[in-house]
Amino acid sequence: MTLGIVMLCHTALHRAAQVARHWAVAGCPVVIHFDRRVPDSDRAELVAALADLPDVRFSARVACEWGTFSLVEATLIATTQLLRDFPGADHVYLTSGSCLPLRPVAELQAYLAAHPGTDFIESVTTADVGWTIGGLNKERFTLRFPFSWRKQRRLFDGYVTLQRLLGVRRRIPAGLVPHLGSQWWCLTRRTLEGILQSPDRARHDRYFRRVWIPDESYFQTLVRKVSAKVESRSLTLSKFDFQGRPHVFYDDHLHLLRRSEAFLARKIWPDADLLYATYLAPADPAAARPEPNPGKIDRLFAKAVERRTKGRPGLFMQSRFPTKARGGNRAAAPYGVFEGFADLFEDFHPWLARVAEARVHGHLFAPNRVHFAEDETIFKGGLSDSATLRDYNPRSFLTNLIWNSRGERQCFHFGPNDAQPITLFLAADPNATLMIVSGAFAIPLWRSGRPVADIRAEVARLQKIEAEFIALLQAPETKARVRLWSLADFVEDPVEPLHQIVDDLNPRASHRMTELPSMVDLTGFASFIQELRNQGMQPVLMGDFPTEIDRTQLRDGPSHSQQAK
Amino acid sequence: MRTGVAEPRPPHACPVGTLPEPSGGLIGLWQAYRQRLGRRRLLARAWLHRRDLTCVTDRTAAVRATDILCFICLRNEARRLPFFLAHNRRLGVRHFLIVDNDSTDDTAAILADAPDVSVWHSAASYKSSRFGMDWLTWLMLRHGHGHWCLTLDADEILIYPYWQTRPLPALTDWLDQQGRDCFGVLTVDMYPTGPVSQGAHDPAADPVESLGWFDAGNYLVQVQPKLGNLWIQGGARARAFFADSPRKAPTLNKTPLVRWHWRYAYVNSTHALLPPRLNRVYDTGGGELTSGVLLHSKFLPEIIARSAEEKTRGEHFADGAQYAAYYDRLVDDPVLHCAASTRYTGWRQMEALGLMSRGGWI
Numbered sequence: 055m056t057l058g059i060v061m062l063c064h065t066a067l068h069r070a071a072q073v074a075r076h077w078a079v080a081g082c083p084v085v086i087h088f089d090r091r092v093p094d095s096d097r098a099e100l101v102a103a104l105a106d107l108p109d110v111r112f113s114a115r116v117a118c119e120w121g122t123f124s125l126v127e128a129t130l131i132a133t134t135q136l137l138r139d140f141p142g143a144d145h146v147y148l149t150s151g152s153c154l155p156l157r158p159v160a161e162l163q164a165y166l167a168a169h170p171g172t173d174f175i176e177s178v179t180t181a182d183v184g185w186t187i188g189g190l191n192k193e194r195f196t197l198r199f200p201f202s203w204r205k206q207r208r209l210f211d212g213y214v215t216l217q218r219l220l221g222v223r224r225r226i227p228a229g230l231v232p233h234l235g236s237q238w239w240c241l242t243r244r245t246l247e248g249i250l251q252s253p254d255r256a257r258h259d260r261y262f263r264r265v266w267i268p269d270e271s272y273f274q275t276l277v278r279k280v281s282a283k284v285e286s287r288s289l290t291l292s293k294f295d296f297q298g299r300p301h302v303f304y305d306d307h308l309h310l311l312r313r314s315e316a317f318l319a320r321k322i323w324p325d326a327d328l329l330y331a332t333y334l335a336p337a338d339p340a341a342a343r344p345e346p347n348p349g350k351i352d353r354l355f356a357k358a359v360e361r362r363t364k365g366r367p368g369l370f371m372q373s374r375f376p377t378k379a380r381g382g383n384r385a386a387a388p389y390g391v392f393e394g395f396a397d398l399f400e401d402f403h404p405w406l407a408r409v410a411e412a413r414v415h416g417h418l419f420a421p422n423r424v425h426f427a428e429d430e431t432i433f434k435g436g437l438s439d440s441a442t443l444r445d446y447n448p449r450s451f452l453t454n455l456i457w458n459s460r461g462e463r464q465c466f467h468f469g470p471n472d473a474q475p476i477t478l479f480l481a482a483d484p485n486a487t488l489m490i491v492s493g494a495f496a497i498p499l500w501r502s503g504r505p506v507a508d509i510r511a512e513v514a515r516l517q518k519i520e521a522e523f524i525a526l527l528q529a530p531e532t533k534a535r536v537r538l539w540s541l542a543d544f545v546e547d548p549v550e551p552l553h554q555i556v557d558d559l560n561p562r563a564s565h566r567m568t569e570l571p572s573m574v575d576l577t578g579f580a581s582f583i584q585e586l587r588n589q590g591m592q593p594v595l596m597g598d599f600p601t602e603i604d605r606t607q608l609r610d611g612p613s614h615s616q617q618a619k
Numbered sequence: 620m621r622t623g624v625a626e627p628r629p630p631h632a633c634p635v636g637t638l639p640e641p642s643g644g645l646i647g648l649w650q651a652y653r654q655r656l657g658r659r660r661l662l663a664r665a666w667l668h669r670r671d672l673t674c675v676t677d678r679t680a681a682v683r684a685t686d687i688l689c690f691i692c693l694r695n696e697a698r699r700l701p702f703f704l705a706h707n708r709r710l711g712v713r714h715f716l717i718v719d720n721d722s723t724d725d726t727a728a729i730l731a732d733a734p735d736v737s738v739w740h741s742a743a744s745y746k747s748s749r750f751g752m753d754w755l756t757w758l759m760l761r762h763g764h765g766h767w768c769l770t771l772d773a774d775e776i777l778i779y780p781y782w783q784t785r786p787l788p789a790l791t792d793w794l795d796q797q798g799r800d801c802f803g804v805l806t807v808d809m810y811p812t813g814p815v816s817q818g819a820h821d822p823a824a825d826p827v828e829s830l831g832w833f834d835a836g837n838y839l840v841q842v843q844p845k846l847g848n849l850w851i852q853g854g855a856r857a858r859a860f861f862a863d864s865p866r867k868a869p870t871l872n873k874t875p876l877v878r879w880h881w882r883y884a885y886v887n888s889t890h891a892l893l894p895p896r897l898n899r900v901y902d903t904g905g906g907e908l909t910s911g912v913l914l915h916s917k918f919l920p921e922i923i924a925r926s927a928e929e930k931t932r933g934e935h936f937a938d939g940a941q942y943a944a945y946y947d948r949l950v951d952d953p954v955l956h957c958a959a960s961t962r963y964t965g966w967r968q969m970e971a972l973g974l975m976s977r978g979g980w981i
Contacts, residue, residue, distance in 0.1 A: 302789075302796070323785075325786070354981060363979075371805065372849060372975075373909065374908070382636040434959055450853070458836035
């Protein structure tokens with residue numbers, strides 16, 4: 055049997071010549087179609103380069119424009135010529151100038167001989183196509199497209215919208231069921247003759263002349279009328295990005311292409327010297343002959359689409375800066391923020407590091423300097439402990455910190471004494487878990503032993519800041535996970551909230567908590583609160599502390615230094 | 620090492636998470652008109668400053684329409700030029716158009732011998748020519764139209780995804796196919812293990828061999844709504860020298876690779892361009908565009924002598940006095956390396972760290 059090759063060329067003609075020679079030497083007749091826009095000098099050069107090969111012919115030329123019938127016309131002309139000039143050819147493979155055979159021609163010939171009478175052409179009904187870009191698939195067949203998509207985009211789009219608006223439809227010729235598929239096929243002589251010599255040919259051509267991208271539908275549709283056996287897949291490996299543009303293969307894809315085990319690949323970068331040298335070299339007959347399996351490399355392409363369209367969440371860099379709605383307010387990984395706990399417990403910090411299996415920082419947003427875990431001065435990635443540098447761009451500071459320590463849960467303390475501009479980000483970040491004991495900021499002030507009259511204003515200031523933060527967290531736009539206790543409620547039963555914290559931060563912790571952090575002795579705190587009231591301040595965030603009268607009762611109750619159950 | 624930068628003082632810059640919508644309506648039109656005026660002013664400046672340039676060697680007749688061109692303004696870079704030229708030739712740069720700002724070392728001799736270099740000489744002030752940008756704008760206007768143009772400093776080594784196996788024409792073909800005509804990068808300061816005076820260096824060798832370290836994750840990102848360009852600062856210099864005045868820290872984002880049109884103009888070094896559409900080298904929908912890194916070899920041993928000279932010349936900053944302390948620190952032979960430094964291993968590492976991206980390029 056003989057395999058005929060039709061090549062559509064418009065650029066990188068020297069590569070096309072190399073590939074044509076490769077086919078011809080292996081015994082495949084080749085008909086080359088040049089885009090009429092290829093300069094005559096370039097064409098003449100190529101024709102001269104292939105002059106020694108009698109089985110390489112050149113067809114009449116059509117000016118080809120992407121997305122129009124001219125590509126189908128070029129194919130029809132070249133195919134007709136091939137079938138006429140080479141009566142022995144019983145399969146025709148449509149290729150482009152940037153296609154490269156990945157396996158020896160003999161293997162392809164053997165493969166086709168093993169599947170006699172089979173047409174290899176991807177042909178999918180419009181309802182089932184998932185890969186068309188821009189929402190045009192069925193409409194490719196029912197609307198009119200007189201304008202160039204590349205050069206007259208606005209007219210193109212406008213005319214499509216107009217037709218949709220007016221409800222104008224073209225009638226699909228009787229007997230045709232629209233199918234779409236890859237442009238690159240390998241069809242049998244019988245099928246091609248059925249299409250080319252069909253009595254309805256003129257009617258079909260007239261119809262497809264106004265179909266959008268007919269090179270992906272002309273043969274794919276008509277083959278269904280005439281073929282005895284359609285194998286709906288292309289033997290050419292051809293990958294598209296998420297906008298429908300073909301991926302280009304480079305030298306470093308050699309191993310990838312080998313793994314695909316496809317017969318041909320498109321598009322090859324014209325300067326990929328290694329690929330051309332490797333694949334156009336004489337074949338090694340001892341090599342195995344596996345079934346083509348382009349699916350093997352699909353994962354890589356899926357990953358590239360994901361990187362291009364979704365990116366890496368929480369990363370802000372020179373080519374990724376999303377709007378808020380598209381992930382602009384999101385750190386790379388979940389993290390915990392603790393407000394009030396360090397004031398309420400003596401040893402909360404080491405306890406948390408133990409039970410949550412996390413890196414626990416101090417007050418990252420403290421006014422004097424950044425308190426990294428282990429009191430480091432420069433944290434991972436080169437983050438400085440300078441408060442000025444941090445406050446210059448607090449969001450970048452935080453997103454960098456979380457990004458730099460991917461794979462390790464980060465927790466830090468926060469409080470009304472810290473630099474507050476980061477709160478907007480924290481509240482809107484779905485990766486933030488905020489644990490707040492409101493009003494606990496008063497404990498260190500109370501323990502300082504300074505007269506109430508002196509610290510009254512300070513308590514009021516901190517209360518105002520914390521109240522604003524809490525109000526922000528209770529707004530409907532908040533995406534962070536928030537757990538809020540008033541100091542009084544928390545002190546009432548600290549065990550339950552602490553369990554909740556561990557469950558939130560480290561849900562897979564196998565063992566139950568065997569120890570609890572020890573709480574500051576709050577004896578006398580209630581009278582401190584009352585004293586603040588007496589001084590004219592209104593402490594609200596601490597909750598309802600038992601008043602003076604209940605205090606004795608409280609003192610006789612259980613110790614506040616909670617121990618393990 | 621012409622990294623002189625007149626820092627922009629925008630009315631405001633928007634941090635992560637608050638990307639502003641471009642203004643529409645009359646305000647948008649008014650802004651577009653202002654930007655058009657600004658662009659024409661820059662082109663007029665370039666035209667006026669053309670007289671500063673004296674042609675030394677003009678080999679641009681050999682440039683073909685598809686060639687990638689490289690534009691540089693430099694002074695006393697004989698220690699860096701051999702590797703710089705070799706690296707960019709390997710990447711596929713076909714012609715170098717160089718403004719020599721009155722070098723006193725072997726720079727002129729090195730350039731005279733190279734067959735793919737055209738040289739213009741200028742003895743005029745670097746500062747008053749917008750840190751060399753007026754000269755380069757003029758050369759780009761004359762020679763860059765229609766070409767992919769790479770505008771670099773001599774101490775910047777461009778790397779991008781797959782750079783060892785895919786030369787620049789592969790990248791630019793791909794950008795063309797994507798309908799993109801600009802390419803964004805981050806400048807990463809490279810530094811040696813000990814004091815900067817210790818990094819011995821052979822001019823023909825890759826400076827990264829002696830400057831093997833960098834800061835991996837302390838880059839501060841904002842967007843400047845006026846031109847829509849990013850404003851990235853941070854890195855080793857911000858950490859070591861600008862911790863108390865971060866706003867003055869050097870700008871690190873650049874757009875060095877552009878398919879040029881004679882009407883375009885760089886506004887501020889290569890950090891921002893007009894028309895502002897060219898500043899959109901980043902994706903705003905959450906995805907990543909393809910981007911690269913400039914490995915910055917500023918911290919070779921000669922920086923000490925050079926900083927002392929620059930401090931007295933005062934040609935490198937719009938407000939040089941503000942940067943006196945910075946120069947003093949450089950002259951003091953600083954150690955930039957710290958426990959949190961990362962050793963450079965290649966572009967794949969840079970990509971994994973989020974300092975560049977392959978985007979959708981496979």
